[in-house]
Amino acid sequence: MTTFVKNAWYVAAWSREVGRGFLSRTLLGEQVLLYRRLDGKPVALVDRCPHKLAPLSLGELKGDTVQCGYHGMMFDCAGACVRVPGQTNIPPTARVTSFPLVERYGAVWIWMGDPELADAGATITEVPHYGDPDWGLVDGNYLHFKSNYLNITDNLVDPAHTTYVHKNTIGNSAGEDVGVKVEQGDSHVLAYRWIKEAAPVPLVEKMANFKGLTDRWQYYYLHLPSTSYVDFGCIDTGVEPTEANKDEGFRSFSFNFLTPETEATTHYFWLHLRNYHAHDAEVSTDVVRLMTLTFEEDATLLEHVQREQERTGVREYTRLGIDNAPARIRRMVDRLIAREQAPAGAEAEEVAGS
Amino acid sequence: MTTFVKNAWYVAAWSREVGRGFLSRTLLGEQVLLYRRLDGKPVALVDRCPHKLAPLSLGELKGDTVQCGYHGMMFDCAGACVRVPGQTNIPPTARVTSFPLVERYGAVWIWMGDPELADAGATITEVPHYGDPDWGLVDGNYLHFKSNYLNITDNLVDPAHTTYVHKNTIGNSAGEDVGVKVEQGDSHVLAYRWIKEAAPVPLVEKMANFKGLTDRWQYYYLHLPSTSYVDFGCIDTGVEPTEANKDEGFRSFSFNFLTPETEATTHYFWLHLRNYHAHDAEVSTDVVRLMTLTFEEDATLLEHVQREQERTGVREYTRLGIDNAPARIRRMVDRLIAREQAPAGAEAEEVAGS
């Protein structure tokens, strides 16, 4: 039983990783070959020749077509075989699956489910202020987690863990007792809290210039199945928390795009936008260093969690209040997977009944 | 099917290994966390938070309680959860198993079976002359064997193997044809022999001062499930072999405490007592060197034996006379395991019928 939602857009690679050479990467348990056509458009094919199963990535790119390195079969960007050396007829089974791709936010996104349902507009989460010259961008970053992606999504709507896991970086004990509220949409969960009338945290003090107390917010969004973003910032106490006022305060958006590699491992792509010292390269370097440190703390912990889950066959022995948001995500993901795997008739019925 | 006897005391660690930091070790297939309370008493808990299965050893010791490094849940020395940050009620499932411990012979012993049955006095084998200032002690030594513990117990009541496996260290061909006698008690097997009217072996010649021929003994005890000790020594031929006379001769006790790690690996703790050159550090160094060399010869061989057992699914194709003692141990261990795993009613009946 897979835990993957297939009808979704996932980051397959950063745009800069995909070029005229071959990139082979495991995504949702499948081996995928990525490259660019001569006109620059990215292409994704299953990285496995249908003849003898040689990886196509061991072959060569000839114009826009891929030539297998074993017997020279050639496949076009749609995965159709266009040449079998030594014979004129092309067997109908000589084809590889190709996957829809779009490029957005400096990344190549892949759709590995039913191609009829691919619609980038509908389901790639919008990144606010992306491309806005007043905001500083850090992107192109990647970590490899040895854990199922749902252990990571658990973590990314769970502000409580920062106090303990990240006590060396972004956590402290101040927020320990401020409750977290949870909201659920059709395809997202939000866990958030305001810490009001509080002194600015050290980062804010260093980077901004507040005279008195501040109202600080942490909004942890998880868009199904596995795009996380954290809206973090503060404004002077008393200022109305409109989007515009928040943009005038101290604010950052931290996006984490999780792509399952296997059931036990996950690709972790991330980018970060900030409205302070937007053009200061040193601050950017600092953001990368700090975020990497923080995510590595998560990676270490979740690798152990994964190992204990495999060892025991259990995911949790007890449930706490802070599991509200993670539990919602798991239920929503389970429902998506059940719907994807249901026979066509069953789905129609469910739609009719709802 | 496990080959572990659970209702028994095993060495979990040397006392010096357990302190105010965390020691995490696999024992009988379970991950165990060891540390000391402020008053010095050792504590053993399952090393796995019941919430998300994070290893507690990644957390922190706060006084005598353990704080999970993921969400800050706190557990006392009995494994009861005493705090869940962010909520006041503590779910009844929020607990970890704790294990009875005793300290003896410089080691921390653990009981991983039914806690009602834990009774250190009854089943930890007595180490003669432990703490006696006239006897030289070497302890705190450890080897890791890549073999099931019963392959090692086989070996430790099998004087015959020393001629071949340890031909570079403690074996030689002299004893090849002196028969081994076997005695069986309720919870131990003894394989022993006397080599009478023999010239002293080189070790004895070097360390002691016998004028003529000697009577030499080798007593290999195996106390169930896996404590081995070897009583070795010699006296002048003609002297009556009372315990007191043997203590006056040349004598050593070599103890090996085996603790299963997994079905295929074993912790091997050992200590050694001798009545010759008790305070000579050089002799102690020699003992460590020689014993380590000897046990490493066993470890190498038994690792291959384990691998071939796994490869073939067979433990032996033929049985020899020298297997008498090992076979008795295997039968006794099988009976212990069957009794532990029997339903309560079945056991009562067996007792009534016996």
Added chain:
Amino acid sequence: MTTFVKNAWYVAAWSREVGRGFLSRTLLGEQVLLYRRLDGKPVALVDRCPHKLAPLSLGELKGDTVQCGYHGMMFDCAGACVRVPGQTNIPPTARVTSFPLVERYGAVWIWMGDPELADAGATITEVPHYGDPDWGLVDGNYLHFKSNYLNITDNLVDPAHTTYVHKNTIGNSAGEDVGVKVEQGDSHVLAYRWIKEAAPVPLVEKMANFKGLTDRWQYYYLHLPSTSYVDFGCIDTGVEPTEANKDEGFRSFSFNFLTPETEATTHYFWLHLRNYHAHDAEVSTDVVRLMTLTFEEDATLLEHVQREQERTGVREYTRLGIDNAPARIRRMVDRLIAREQAPAGAEAEEVAGS
């Protein structure tokens, strides 16, 4: 289910590898011990003592008998136990399997099937010009393939792959469209082609002295289950292609002896005979370098193929014309295996019916 044909001679080792020390090697999934008797004859026994399964290769050679390093049991060259230290009777189960061996072509060949059927004359493929002083010999070479041996036999009757896999060494695009003919015998498959009235290839130009156009042949033989040889050469266009005339032209025989190690790995022994510059050591060095490079290209590719076969549980999704010869071999091998594994009665019936 194994893919191994057991009733066949396989190269176990090069003759020079087998001496008075022990060589332990996995062959057809079994661990085999190889050594030489005092009179020089090679011996093969299962490398596993029947007592406790210790590898006999950890023991010692005493004259012609093997002494186990655990308890000193001794086995003669037929695998019979001739001594059990400490007891006089020898249990009938105390024996190890021995395997028939012959030495030929500088190699030790082993028969691991029914010993009644071992007949070296019948089934070891003849190597032409072996020992002929006019022909240059390169032998004693070995590679380890991480692939099932049938993926390699596929490859060795498949001239088409050379164009792509070996484009850096022996392949080029010239032969791309010259068809391959296939012939099948009782126990071999031959895939061959003639490229007529062609300019000599660079290798031939460098090594020989043709004035005009040449007729070039490639004959890929696969003798069941896994001896491959390639007869390659060229003669002046117009010369009748008799064996004698071909021997007068430019010619080489390249033999590859495949011995399954496990289902997923294969020993690859090879030798090479040539009729040009027979005594030129530099040419020999060149042959080794070029062939090794070429076979390593195959090994890399087939390791990936093996991995994808294991990952998908599929061997091929589509079949091409060039699979004719490989498919014949697979069918013939399947039939051999079915016959070996059939009950005795069933086989008799089949013979009667055929």
